[in-house]
Amino acid sequence: MQVLFSCRAPHAGDLRELARLRLRAALQRLSSRVPRVTVQLTDVNGPRGGVDKRCQLTLHTAGAGSVIVTAVASQWRAAFDEALARAQRLLARLLHRLPRRATPLRRLREPAR
Numbered sequence: 001m002q003v004l005f006s007c008r009a010p011h012a013g014d015l016r017e018l019a020r021l022r023l024r025a026a027l028q029r030l031s032s033r034v035p036r037v038t039v040q041l042t043d044v045n046g047p048r049g050g051v052d053k054r055c056q057l058t059l060h061t062a063g064a065g066s067v068i069v070t071a072v073a074s075q076w077r078a079a080f081d082e083a084l085a086r087a088q089r090l091l092a093r094l095l096h097r098l099p100r101r102a103t104p105l106r107r108l109r110e111p112a113r
Contacts, residue, residue, distance in 0.1 A: 001031045007041040015041070015076050026084055027059075033095060036060040041076060055079035057087050064094050 003020045007013060019039050027034055037059050044052040051074045059067040067090060071082035 001027060001034060002036045004036065004038045006039065009041065009043045009076075015080060018077075019080055022080075022084060026088055027091070030091060030095065033063070034059050034061050034091070039080070041079070044072070050074065053079045055083040057083045059087060059091065061091070061095070067091065067094065 001024060003023050005016050005019060007016070023037055023039070024031075027037070037057060040056040040058070042054045042056075044054055051072060053074060053076050054070060054072045055076070056068065056070045059069070061067060067087070069083050069087040069090060071079045071086060073079040073082060
């Protein structure tokens, strides 16, 4: 799974490696269905403070299109954790609804001549 990280705030850069590790661990069993994830961290108010740290996860799925999940909190880590939890729940529901691929029947034995 490819993880792309985008952030303009200098303090959120510390979260980059932690986000990659947590995403890979959380979506490990779905890595074949989710080949790429984009993480965007933005500070809505700038230096004024408050509940303004926004984390947006864009999950590019195979077969279900792109899924976008957003969470806002007062800390970068809290916003990321909330967005990741929402993404896991949404992906589980979404991928459960998709029809399963038909697997071809294997021939056990050649017919006798």
